[in-house]
Amino acid sequence: MKADRFTVAAACGEARSAAEFIRARCSTAPRLGVVLGTGLGPLAEKIDHAFALKYADIPGFPHLTAPEHRGDLVCGVLRGCPVMLFRGRPHAYEGFDRRTLTFFPRVLHALGGETLILTNASGGLNLHADTGDVVVMVDHIDWMGRSRGGAGNWRLETGMPPFAFQSTDFQPPASSLHFYDRRLIQLALAAARRHSFYAFPGVYAAMTGPSYETRAEYRLLRRIGADCVGMSTAPEAKMAHTLGLKVLGLSTITNIARPDAPRIATPETTADEVAHDAADAAWKVMAIIEAVAAAEEQPGRHRQVRTTAGRFKALP
């Protein structure tokens, strides 16, 4: 995926050919897509009629390098709802550009999916947060900085033409005020209460990484209003929202940033710990995903959603 010019035709074309490949192998079209972040890979084992495809075999899919990211696509049924799990995702710190970072939402859209759940592991900045808590993302701060390639941001992130060249198929989103679906946020928080674990609505700061943040950077992020910080999700959420998918972001807090703690008490952050803590809290994320799948499955809701959020025609 290293074409020089990022044209609409090329962007749609690459997602469409991946979608064709998947459609030829999975019998049911997914209604719900889930991107599984660090430590959440085993969730795929809870899927009925599961069928896995390796990313390497699907045309256009990125070749992943991050640890704890397996790189396969699992299609199946969860609580009666046809789902597609992206087990492993591309990250900016691996050197992928925005176009690759936003590939999964485009594939889900091309397959006719309606809802995308994005999960990740993050560092907690909110003073009330604890390891293992789930942040239901109400918003994000995209601090991933560099848009490599030089063309307009809008184009790079969305694969859409600038406003002046809109075709009838593509309209820009009405606003970016609600990247994350209000109803799904409430549904997620309700599921957490029902299963008796702590989840709270919060703002996710997306950094490039791969080095973890310094104390000074944690203080900065806290001051500008972030509740947790990680290295993914924001580009995917923007793209999904642009395509008219409903988006839910779930962030598992795997370590607590304590920039002002006495030096001696601050343990270092290690990737192993992050993966371990994320796996420990995986059941919570799974409970929310199941609740969303169960809600998606209701046919009445399905139709209602189409009319309110389906700004885009699914590509033929």
Added chain:
Amino acid sequence: MLDLYDQIQNAIHFIRGKWDHTPVAGIILGTGLGGLAGKIEQAVAISYEDIPHFPNSTATSHAGRLVCGMLCGKPVMAMEGRFHAYEGYSMKAITLPVRVFRAMGASLLMVSNACGGMNPHHKAGDIVVIEDHINLMSDNPLIGINDDRLGPRFPDMSEPYNHGLIQSALEIARRENIVAHPGVFVAVTGPNLETRAEYRFLRLIGADVVGMSTVPEVIVAKHCGLKAIGFSVITDMCLPDALEEADVPTIIAIANEAQPRLCKLVMGVLEKYEG
């Protein structure tokens, strides 16, 4: 991206051909601070352009050579002139020398730079011992496929600058009657200096000094397991509500004037260092 390892091997093979010692420390000398290289004994100077894969330094008042020899009785490698992001180099190229220091056997990285002071309690000519940093360069030298031979995928940054060495530097400063403060350094790309609004912003987010270097090198030092210490010479005060126009000759004059004090600190820390 995995060819970085081979580039490092090529570079150290070449350097070992000219200077076959195991350095204790690698030193990066910033704007106007190149004079420390003159204190290195039995020095072997190698021009950057001769070293395989090294970029050429283009910045003003940077000489562009690697000086290897003895300082305080310890073998060191000093970069007289460094590479900056604003010169258009990639982060990988900027930080290659740090990886070369490590591969040559060094365990300590000492970095210096000239910076703008934003803390109103500081003065031009003061030295800031960098206690922590904020990366606003919107880039990171570790982006790309990680080579596990060089370091971990996700390096921790809870202590990018070695706490013991910071204390040791501040102690030497008190003893030598040098004004030195611990402080937070924020790195921006540059090359233009900041606007008033940007200075206000940088101060607001918790930075004491601002510069256009050092952070990429320190991130890589942490990645490859080098202890790091950083010194910033405040060459002009950037107080947004009383901002004076920056004057490059004055900045360089202040850096030159601070040079003996900085040399004392660097040599003092190196002398006490047991690594």
